[in-house]
Amino acid sequence: MRCKDTTALVTGGLKGIGLAIANRLAEEGSTVFITDIDKPSEDLNANINYINADVTNELDWKRVAQLIEDERGSLDILVNNAGVDCVGPVQKTSLKNWRRVMSINVDGAFLGVKHCYDILAKASEKRNGGASIVNISSMLSKVGYIDTSGYNASKGAISSFTKAIAVEFASKNISIRSNSVHPGFVHTPLLQQGMQNLVNEGVADSVDVLLDMLSEMTPIGRMAKPNEIANAVLFLASDESSYMVGSELVIDGGWTAR
Ligand SMILES: NC(=O)c1ccc[n+]([C@@H]2O[C@H](COP(=O)([O-])OP(=O)(O)OC[C@H]3O[C@@H](n4cnc5c(N)ncnc54)[C@H](O)[C@@H]3O)[C@@H](O)[C@H]2O)c1
Numbered sequence: 001m002r003c004k005d006t007t008a009l010v011t012g013g014l015k016g017i018g019l020a021i022a023n024r025l026a027e028e029g030s031t032v033f034i035t036d037i038d039k040p041s042e043d044l045n046a047n048i049n050y051i052n053a054d055v056t057n058e059l060d061w062k063r064v065a066q067l068i069e070d071e072r073g074s075l076d077i078l079v080n081n082a083g084v085d086c087v088g089p090v091q092k093t094s095l096k097n098w099r100r101v102m103s104i105n106v107d108g109a110f111l112g113v114k115h116c117y118d119i120l121a122k123a124s125e126k127r128n129g130g131a132s133i134v135n136i137s138s139m140l141s142k143v144g145y146i147d148t149s150g151y152n153a154s155k156g157a158i159s160s161f162t163k164a165i166a167v168e169f170a171s172k173n174i175s176i177r178s179n180s181v182h183p184g185f186v187h188t189p190l191l192q193q194g195m196q197n198l199v200n201e202g203v204a205d206s207v208d209v210l211l212d213m214l215s216e217m218t219p220i221g222r223m224a225k226p227n228e229i230a231n232a233v234l235f236l237a238s239d240e241s242s243y244m245v246g247s248e249l250v251i252d253g254g255w256t257a258r
Contacts, residue, residue, distance in 0.1 A: 001029035002238045003025055003029050003238055004029035004030075006029070006076035006127070006237075007074065007075050007077070008025045008030040008031070008076060008078075009035070009064070009077070009078050009116065010081055011036075011081050012034075012035070013032075013035065014036040014041075014050070015036075015188065015189050016188030016190055017136065017183065017186055017229050017230065018079070019226070020227045020230035021081060021229070021230045023048070024227065024230040024231065025077065025237060026045060030076070031072060033067075034048055035051045035082070036050070037052070051064055055107075055111065056107055056111070058115070061111045061115035064116075065115045065116050065119055069119050069122075074119050074120070074126070075120050075123055076123040076126070077131070077133075078132075079133075079237070080135045080136060082108055083154075084100065084104050085101070085194050086098065086100070086149075087148060087151070087194055093150055097150065105151075109158055109161060121174060124176050128239045128242055130176055132176070132177050133162075133176060134178075134179060134236045135178070137162070137248070138151070139184045141182060142248075142250070155182075159180050159182075162178050162180040162248075163178075163180075167246055177241070179245070181232055181249050182248055182251065182256075183224055183251050184218060184223070184251065184253050185214045185215075186225070186226055186228075187224075187225065191223075192207065195207040195211060218252075218254065219253060220254050224252075228251060229251055232249050
């Protein structure tokens with residue numbers, strides 16, 4: 001029960017990494033809310049409270065923060081996870097697509113912190129480690145990759161934003177910690193769809209060929225499972241990481257260690 005008696009919010013919690021994080025936090029005693037633009041399937045864990053909300057919509061954020069305040073009084077853990085990719089050579093990337101990835105990946109996290117600030121501050125005094133914000137960045141905030149410049153830029157922005165608010169809060173004695181998580185390739189619907197798009201463009205014969213290639217390119221020889229990212233988020237969300245402020249936790253099977 002590493003998050004006993006806490007309240008958590010995970011954005012984009014219906015699939016992939018967000019779903020694994022929501023389940024892991026719930027297993028460790030947190031009352032978990034998730035937001036998503038998709039509709040939940042029937043097998044969603046009954047302990048998880050689903051709210052239909054778009055991270056790019058400020059009115060949605062106000063509604064979500066109010067709902068959590070009404071039901072729980074405060075928020076201990078905010079995980080800004082919702083994200084999309086943006087694949088293609090920079091010279092062929094449309095401004096519309098660039099703005100879409102920035103809007104979901106960057107504006108979404110900013111709006112989450114802005115509108116959850118009051119309920120996070122309310123929770124901050126209750127725990128030794130204070131309230132905790134975990135922003136899901138990527139190893140691609142740290143190294144370049146072919147044909148993903150918009151995505152890389154959005155994840156770099158998340159790292160800088162995380163450090164800025166971490167220092168801002170700590171310097172003002174506000175007990176809200178903020179840290180970022182940097183996964184390598186994780187087998188999720190996002191990655192599957194990204195590979196399918198490349199197959200559709202004729203880059204490879206099948207998704208499996210591309211997935212095998214990504215595994216071979218990773219020093220550990222495989223992609224991550226969503227739960228391997230969720231375990232790191234759990235650590236940052238819990239009081240166990242009480243001295244971690246503005247740090248970057250890289251979970252990439254050795255990709256950026258080369
Ligand atoms: N899969 C990877 O290899 C990988 C690697 C590094 C970082 N990440 C990051 O991890 C996070 C989760 O990725 P994933 O692979 O689990 O993706 P996913 O597509 O499998 O799941 C993302 C979820 O976010 C939701 N979502 C999308 N737009 C939204 C919006 N505007 N508002 C609310 N919800 C929205 C989707 O409906 C979906 O349920 C993203 O930030 C992604 O960039 C993923």
